[in-house]
Amino acid sequence: xxxxxxxxxxxxxxxxxxxxxxxxxxxxxxxxxxxxxxxxxxxxxxxxxxxxxxxxxxxxxxxxxxxxxxxxxxxxxxxxxxxxxxxxxxxxxxxxxxxxxxxxxxxxxxxxxxxxxxxxxxxxxxxxxxxxxxxxxxxxxxxxxxxxxxxxxxxxxxxxxxxxxxxxxxxxxxxxxxxxxxxxxxxxxxxxxxxxxxxxxxxxxxxxxxxxxxxxxxxxxxxxxxxxxxxxxxxxxxxxxxxxxxxxxxxxxxxxxxxxxxxxxxxxxxxxxxxxxxxxxxxxxxxxxxxxxxxxxxxxxxxxxxxxxxxxxxxxxxxxxxxxxxxxxxxxxxxxxxxxxxxxxxxx
Amino acid sequence: xxxxxxxxxxxxxxxxxxxxxxxxxxxxxxxxxxxxxxxxxxxxxxxxxxxxxxxxxxxxxxxxxxxxxxxxxxxxxxxxxxxxxxxxxxxxxxxxxxxxxxxxxxxxxxxxxxxxxxxxxxx
Numbered sequence: 132x133x134x135x136x137x138x139x140x141x142x143x144x145x146x147x148x149x150x151x152x153x154x155x156x157x158x159x160x161x162x163x164x165x166x167x168x169x170x171x172x173x174x175x176x177x178x179x180x181x182x183x184x185x186x187x188x189x190x191x192x193x194x195x196x197x198x199x200x201x202x203x204x205x206x207x208x209x210x211x212x213x214x215x216x217x218x219x220x221x222x223x224x225x226x227x228x229x230x231x232x233x234x235x236x237x238x239x240x241x242x243x244x245x246x247x248x249x250x251x252x253x254x255x256x257x258x259x260x261x262x263x264x265x266x267x268x269x270x271x272x273x274x275x276x277x278x279x280x281x282x283x284x285x286x287x288x289x290x291x292x293x294x295x296x297x298x299x300x301x302x303x304x305x306x307x308x309x310x311x312x313x314x315x316x317x318x319x320x321x322x323x324x325x326x327x328x329x330x331x332x333x334x335x336x337x338x339x340x341x342x343x344x345x346x347x348x349x350x351x352x353x354x355x356x357x358x359x360x361x362x363x364x365x366x367x368x369x370x371x372x373x374x375x376x377x378x379x380x381x382x383x384x385x386x387x388x389x390x391x392x393x394x395x396x397x398x399x400x401x402x403x404x405x406x407x408x409x410x411x412x413x414x415x416x417x418x419x420x421x422x423x424x425x426x427x428x429x430x431x432x433x434x435x436x437x438x439x440x441x442x443x444x445x446x447x448x449x450x451x452x453x454x455x456x457x458x459x460x461x462x463x464x465x466x467x468x469x470x471x472x473x474x475x476x477x478x479x
Numbered sequence: 480x481x482x483x484x485x486x487x488x489x490x491x492x493x494x495x496x497x498x499x500x501x502x503x504x505x506x507x508x509x510x511x512x513x514x515x516x517x518x519x520x521x522x523x524x525x526x527x528x529x530x531x532x533x534x535x536x537x538x539x540x541x542x543x544x545x546x547x548x549x550x551x552x553x554x555x556x557x558x559x560x561x562x563x564x565x566x567x568x569x570x571x572x573x574x575x576x577x578x579x580x581x582x583x584x585x586x587x588x589x590x591x592x593x594x595x596x597x598x599x600x601x602x
Contacts, residue, residue, distance in 0.1 A: 356565075356568065359571060360599055362592070362593060362597075362598065363598040363599070
């Protein structure tokens, strides 16, 4: 696979592992493009992403570039070919997430189309980053200067706003969806929606027809007996008391540790990478406070993992966005848009 | 045909009520094989009970067992019951027209797994 920066193009062998790929990406920063040899899986993956974006906005493939890469090393069970008893061996693999970029903005097309379809005036209110910053400022107790971490499904965005109102931001690849994929492959589920449930919801073990053991070891009891088929299984506890049994025999402890490890691997590495790019001298200690936004901030572990890591290593305080004091962190951009519409003159 | 039980003397394992007919006995034997595969002791009771309701008999059996788990092979059905469950809501119930020796053995395996708190085999 080839990673090109402003001046040089480096060739990296995928076998050398995720760390080597990441250090090369850091070395060439800013990344201008990345591509793989055709016929290899990485080549296929990168050109498929580029082609998808090219198809959406009618741009030639050459003008679409990979602007960020994130690699994670993981272990995947692979079936031994020719094995008589269905043996599996554990193989080292590299998970890759890429962010593609094009000069042309898709937004103008969307605005034109929305205007035509809905007959309601539609305007572009501002960049997502600024809106998210505005929204994050409505969290009680948050003041300038601040840093936001916007962790969604596909990307991690970090933005800083200093006391004078200057904004610096960065978009990096690798977030929620990559986590789902890694959980799926590490547990060999071959079921993306189940992996998504494992990522989001807590797990438990059904110990008898009347009680389950939760992740933290505490017991939960039921008045009505549970379904006999759940007995002895590890289940995922969804919101409305629904229990989804795992099809495979994965011990509860293993499930929890894999889920946590994956979250740490992706989010800690990526958050540090993102914050280093927006802070002066790459010094994270200069940050005062960080507000976490978007879907991944609602996860049961991710905010805790990030907050603990940043506090111990850099002394940075991290909190989940509490938009307008009552809404969850997914509302930051919407709130920011409304605010900026109402107070057009006030610059952030 | 005689059914040999392997439990230590005085120990009441999984209690199995069997209505005395050769078909029931054969199924009960498969249930016991299932229990044995999983290493659980059992106790057979084949007379001295009066109830037309298989579920009720299975629950009575469960109440006698130290494991609180009982099985009844009657003319109508094979039922696996746990003492603290509602009478009409047994763990597993196989009606007679669906029952075969293989299912009877799986029911025995699942009775043992209920006690061992392991996932059930699919019947």
